[in-house]
Amino acid sequence: MSCLTVIEAGGPHAIIVRGPALEIIDLTSGASAGSIPTGLARITAVAGAELDGRPIAICVANERLHGFDLASGEPLEATFAGAGPQVITAGVMSGRPVLIGGTGTALRRWDIATGTEIGGPLEVHRAPITALALVTVAGRPTVISADGSGVIQRSDLATGEEAGEPFHRPGGPITALAAAEVDDEVVIAIGDGGDLSIAAAGTWTGSAPEGGPIAGPSAQAGGSPAEAGGSPAQAGGSSAQAGGSPVQAGGSPAQAGGSPAQAGGSPAQAGGSSAQAGGPSAQAGGSSVRIASVEEVAAAAVASVDGRPALITLGHDESVRGWSLPDAAPVGRPWADETVSITAVAIAHAGGRPIAISGDGDGTLRRWDLSTLTPLGDRIQGHSAWVRAIATTRLDGRTVAVTAADRTLRIWDLETGAPAGATSAPAAGDADGTPIDTRYQTTVLTSATWNGMTIAVCLHSDGRTRAWDLATGKLAAGPLQEWAGARAFAQVGEVIYAVTEDHPYDEESASYDVTETALRAWDLSAGTVLGQAMIGGGHGGTVTWPPVKVVEFGGRPVIVSGAGDDGRLRLWDLTTGELLTEPLAGHDGELTAVAAIVHEERLVVVSGGEDGTLRIWDQGRGTRLTGHTGRITAVALDGTQVVSASDDGTLRVWDLMTGSLKARFRAR
Structure with missing residues (x-):
């Protein structure tokens, strides 16, 4: 599926899907022009267009179509009739923006302004459609569609009639497609998730391209819009705005909420992407010469850069690059995602103020003063890998943070950011920052007091639970095999609880129901199970890791769980396993x-x-x-x-x- 499209908004811009957001990239400067949060969990395709002078994006998510105004970030009011397609592109027909989608083996068209379907489904393929592109040939917009068997069809956008004989590309399914008319000749790029091959398809004025059919990889299932007249769909001089950062007419984008822009440098290489000239193409009933190829391409589209059609690619490394057609020479500046995820956060009070401590994807820690809402101190280069969990506690009269990463636990004075811990044991988190070597990655972490010790209770990647004495760095308890499916640990009063993943027991059959997955509560110190199994909920009750917490409320421990794959929140009485409320729904996805x-x-x-x-x-x-x-x-x-x-x-x-x-x- 394609998660790349292009628009014109005071200059050429690419739109890519990054998780639940749309990232807008200025193709001239290589700078991020902002991000649009969509609130959609699983976007599988995107197409750009212009509606009433405003640039918009249409997304496929959860088998439905969703539209967004790129100037305001607000959803469009129009709803699209019928089932959502798997792949989409957009263009202009009779002066109105239209969406083209592939639903199963059929092509469908919608009026973007009203959401109504134009005509009926066009059954043009025998296998499911996997990629779409739009190109103007002799002044008429033509839909190019490819399916899972490698067959490529051409259809007149306005009439829906065949615009030429189909041809076949041997090999695997075509997952991406892009095309443009360059110097009165159609150039097409075809991809299967690996390299992108670019070939001349001839003038396409007859029933088959000159020189025979073409082959190789390309990308565009969410494709670039085209207009009659040969240019990509125009978004006029409108500004596109994401989170307050406009895509400005004149091509001077601002950054907001997006990844840092790449400026400078050679656009020829990024994460292994490169262009190669020449080489043979696969043949099917004829012959054609592959002009060039681009390596490691996930998706592609066509935009007008400096007045000429250019191939825009999204690499598997999430870099966005421009290439001239047909020779695939680099154009413009590349964009690469340099965002580092924040992976964990915890809050505690130290020095009379609330302090948050966060860990990120490269092992760096940061502290934040929540009373003044300002960063606190410098970055802490605490770990060599991403921070998996953080807990806070009191140790030796001060508030400390315990961080888990790179098969170690490290202890930090939350107020100063300095290493903290034991001085009596070489293996402990002592004053020079020596970590506690856990030998295995920590996946679940909490702090507790037990038998006069301050401990870190951890589930490690070997599936066993261990408790570490934070004062000495020594193993205080474990390894315990019984809680291999732990999803949370918590201390309420004097009791340390473990919440584990389990299968509910069927009394009638005297066996475990492996089709359901549930939560089970334990008294960790006593090793005894509490209450009944708590069905995780959603699609067979599958429990996912880890969003489970335990809190004391109304004199009893309560499990707060988002562990069902139906995206619903559940509250249980931990000691009885009884559901306290109806499941709460509100999120898209898990x-x-x-x-x-x-x-x-x-x-x-x-x-x-x-x-x-x-x-x-x-x-x-x-x-x-x-x-x-x-x-x-x-x-x-x-x-x-x-x-x-x-x-x-x-x-x-x-x-x-x-x-x-x-x-x-x-x-x-």
Whole structure:
């Protein structure tokens, strides 16, 4: 599926899908022009167009079509009739913007302004359509469609009639397609998820391209729009805006919420992408010479750069590049994603103020003063790999953070950011920063007090639970095999609980129901199971890792879980396994983070999802918070402040009561 398209908005721009967001890239400068948070978890295709002088994007997500105004970031009011297609592109027909989609073996067309379908489905393929492109040939827009068997068809956009004989590309399914008319000759690029081959398809004025059919990889299932007249779909001089950063007419984009832009440097190479000239092409009933190829291409489209058609590619490394047609020489400046995800966050009080500590994808730690909403101190180069978990506790009279990464636990003084820990044992997190060597990666972490010790309770990647004495760095308990499916640990009062993944037991058959996956609560110290199995919910009850927390409320421990793959939040009485409320729905896709706090005798829960949104749940009502342009990776609460972390590389602070944004920090 293609997650790349192009628009004209005061200059050529590419739109790519990055998680739940659309990233807008100025193809002339190679700079990010902003991001549009969509609130959609799984976008599989995108197409750009112009509607009433405004640049827009149409996305496929959850088998439905969703439109967004790129100037405001707001959803379009129009809804599209019928089932959503698998692949899309956009163009202009009779002066009106139209969407072209492939649904199964049929082509379909919609009026973008009204969402109504134009004509009926066009059954042009025998196998499911896997890629689309649009090209103007002799003044008429022509849809090029490819299917999973390698057959390529051409159809007149206006009439839906065949525009030439089909031809076949031997090999695997065609997953991407792009085409342009260059110097009165059609140039086509075809891809199968690897290299992109560019070939001359002839004038295409007859029933077959000159020189025979063509072959090789290309990309465009969300393709670039084309207009009659040979140019890509124009978005006029309108400005496109994402999170307050306009795509400005005149080509001087601003950055907002997106990844840093790549400026300078040679656009010829990025993450292994390169262009090669010459070489044979596959043949089918004729012969054609491959002009060039581009390596490691995930998707492609065609835009007008400096007045000439150019091939725009999205690499498997998420770089965006421009290439001249037909020779594939680099044009413009490349763009590469340099965002580093924030992967964990925790909050505690130190020095009389609330401090958040975050860890990111390259092992760096940052502290944030939540009383002044400012960064605190310098970055801490704490680990050599991404930070998997953070917990806070009191140790030797001071507040410390315990961070887990690179098969180690490290202990930090939260107020100063300096290493903290034992001085009596060489293996411990001592004053010179020597970590606790856990031998295995830590996947679940909490802090607790037990038998007079301050411990870190961890589930490690070998599937066993261990407790580490933070004062000495020595193993305090374990390894315990019984809790291999642990999803959360928590201490409530004097009891340390483990919440594990399990299969519910069927009394009638005297066997475990392996079709269902549930949560099970344990008293970790005593090793005893509590209550009944708690069905995870959604599509057979599959439990996903890890968004599970335990909080004390109403004198009892409560499990707060987003662990069902149906994206619903569930609350259980931990000791009985009874569901306390009906499942709460509000996210698109799965939940990825949860946190809970008791506020004015009410249990308030915050959930984050792969859709990039947050929900504040108070007495069953959910308030939606938007702004992140990546999956939510962690959520922490303190008083009336919510701190959220995301794959978009930002940390955001929200007001728990109003949902308003108080601060936004970028880790880099």
